[in-house]
Amino acid sequence: MHPAYSVILFTTASGAGYGLLALLGLAGAQHGQASSTAFGITAMVLALGLISVGLLSSTFHLGRPERAWRAFSQWRSSWLSREGVAAVLTFLPALAFGVVWSGLYEAPQFIAPLGIITAVMCAITVFCTAQIYASLKTIRAWHQSLTAPVYLVFALATGAALLAALAAVFGRFQPFQVWLGLAALAAVLVLKALYWRAIDAAPRSHTMEAATGLGRIGQVSQWEVPHTAINFVQKEMGYVVARRHAARLRLMVLALLLAAMLLLLVSLKAPLLALVAAALAFTATMVERWLFFAEAQHVSTLFYGAKTA
Amino acid sequence: MTTLPDTTRPGQKKLGLVIDLDTCVGCQACATSCKEWNTQGYSAPLNDWDARGADHSGSWLNRIHGYEVKEKGQAQSRIVNFPRSCLHCETPACVTVCPTGASYKRAEDGIVLVNPDMCIGCKLCSWACPYGAREYDEVQGVMKKCTLCVDRIYNENFLPEDRIPACVRACPTGARHFGDLGDPASAVSQLVAARGGFALLPEMDYKPVNRYLPPRPRRDATTLAPEALPRGDGSAMDRLFQWADGLLAGHAGTAPAARKVSRVAAIKRRVKSAVAAVKSKSRGKK
CATH class of the missing domain: 1.20.120 (Four Helix Bundle (Hemerythrin (Met), subunit A))
Structure with a gap:
């Protein structure tokens, strides 16, 4: 299969972004508010930025990017459509979590539920991405039970490495x-x-x-x-x-x-x-x-x- | 809607093609006729790019492969011309993977179509098709595929004999047939039953509607052997030809190729001996 560079960049960047976002959500659920507003905002911007860059780059390989909105309609049958829907839906709890977790708005009781919902949505979105490939019977190397787990752990691992790097920069290692x-x-x-x-x-x-x-x-x-x-x-x-x-x-x-x-x-x-x-x-x-x-x-x-x- | 219609009802129409691999001569008339019709029909134009340049390419809905088949028990292989286009599957994954609803299967006749106004050109449908039947149009940025000439087959402005796909109309050897494969009494279904028609990659479970008719077996297994000389019947005419053959070849009964060479040699010998005879005669006169 021809490796479209926009798709490689998309799955790598958004994978790392979802991995980081999920870990921030879980860390928030466990420890409450971010240790500083600057750290919280930077981490959220990095995670959501990687996700957004990935999603945008995925539209570059489309023949008609201006019609991309139509891809949200066929979630009943299409994993690609489900991925689009899940990616957009994830932004809602993620943004709300970012606001309360980084301390922009004081509502500590919402940090844990929003963090967990965000983490679950991240996992669902990455799973949908993997299923686009894993569901294709025409490609033996993709139609494997390990395809989805591999996508999920890659997202988690790159997210975890990013979290450690970010914490190091902010002296919160x-x-x-x-x-x-x-x-x-x-x-x-x-x-x-x-x-x-x-x-x-x-x-x-x-x-x-x-x-x-x-x-x-x-x-x-x-x-x-x-x-x-x-x-x-x-x-x-x-x-x-x-x-x-x-x-x-x-x-x-x-x-x-x-x-x-x-x-x-x-x-x-x-x-x-x-x-x-x-x-x-x-x-x-x-x-x-x-x-x-x-x-x-x-x-x-x-x-x-x-x-x- | 990219969820599939229920096509299991009895009497469900399944329009499709039956392609006879025995009579197809690989003339490309179906492919060119398809290109010509579909560049002005549904989802037109069917673009080419850099058409006259070194890096030319283009969208085609029907392509004719040529395969060499080494048959069991035959020393000589045979060539099978193999037209390949959309098979209008009953469970087409190209439709269900489509995120926009541009790809769909018609409930009324089973034709699989792409709505060019909704396609975003993500190409996922082409990945889902095991038959390589869908081709992306670089110019329009949308996917193209065989429409089974949906804009011909129901066109009441056409004479009834023209209400068939362009490829079927164009085939000079009658190797392409169009009809309802859901109706066991239809001419195409009867043809498939009579000739042992088969589906491509049935194990992948896309349930293609189109069928291929296998090449008929060879008449005998001696096609590689050189042509045998006819056995003489002893008639006067036969003896005359044998005499002439012997005269020309110097010796009868060899293979044609060898005979051809020896014929030249025989002529040379005859010229030589004639020259020698003339020379000896003139010497005798002296």
Whole structure:
């Protein structure tokens, strides 16, 4: 599948934003008001800013961005529509939570319920994003039970790394932020490794013979292509550029994640290193997302010469 | 609405195509006729970009693949021309994934359409289609797909014989058939039953309506062997030809290719011997 850069940026940025927002909500529910208004506002602006940048960038790959509002209508059947609805709905409790948590409006009794609602909405939104991919039967590498958990832990881990970095900058660094980040990054490592094992082991059960139905008379190979120049289906579905580098890119993701974990551990002594850890976790997510697209083979490529899918 | 209509009712109309892979000659008439009709019909125009440049591309609703099939028991493979377009599935995921309601399946006849005024060009429907049937129009920023010529088949300004999809109308070998595959008594259903018509990727459970008719088996398994020489019947005419053949070849009964070469050699030999004979005669005179 062709990796649209706007979609990679969207899922990475908004994932980190939702992860951070959810953690702020839970921290608020646990500890009450933010330790300072400046910290509270900065954290909320960062989280909602990342989410907004992501949502905006996701409209860049649309052919008709001015009609994007129509995407809120088909939530009964479409995960993409559900994601849009969930993303907009999340803003309501999130903004209210931000106002009371950062102390702009004194209402401490609302911090806990708003924080929990915000965290749940964040999880729902990221889950909807993952389901857009996981629900596609046409792409074996996405139609996996681990796709959604991987998206969720990536959001949590990048959010946790951001929280530690932010706390370090504001001098509110606490060891539990490191342990949380480490646990989330370790979960990412494990789930992503399991995901790669699963997609490598999944049987490539669709063949060119089955797709064309010509297997009933013999062994099929492509003889003549149906075009004079590369067409949309090949560009969008037949993207293979990164597949040959897959092994190296997988190692790169794992190395970046391990480096992020190491730096987070070191930040117990030198808190500002958490900033570098967050940057590394973010970079790891970008590479992983790019690979997520590039490694995904679409069934329709069987009509264009692929032997199995 | 991108939720699917209930198409399980008895008597549900399922309009679709039946494509005969045995008689399709890969002439591209259906593809060009489709392009021509649909660039002025529903969801028009059907754009190309950089059409005369090096990096040309364009939206097509029907494409003709060519596959080489190595048949069991045949030394020689055969070419199967394979037209591919939307199969108007009964449970099309391209419709249910659409976030805007632009993609929909018609309850009355099962045709799957894109409303070009509502499409936001997110391309998710093309990801959901296992058949590569949908193609994005870069110029308009919306998705395009086969409409089963919905603007022809119900058009009462047309003669009845023209109320069929443009591709079916254009096919010079009658390899494309249009009709109601929901009605077991229809001509297309009968044809599918008689010829063992099949659906593409039925295991993916999109329940395509279109059917393909498999290529008929080869008549015999000797298509690779060179043409055998006819056995002589001993008649005067036969003997005359055998004599002429022997005269030209120097020796009869070899393969045609070898004979062709030896014919040239025989002519050379005959010229040589004639020259030698003339020379020896003139020498004798002296």
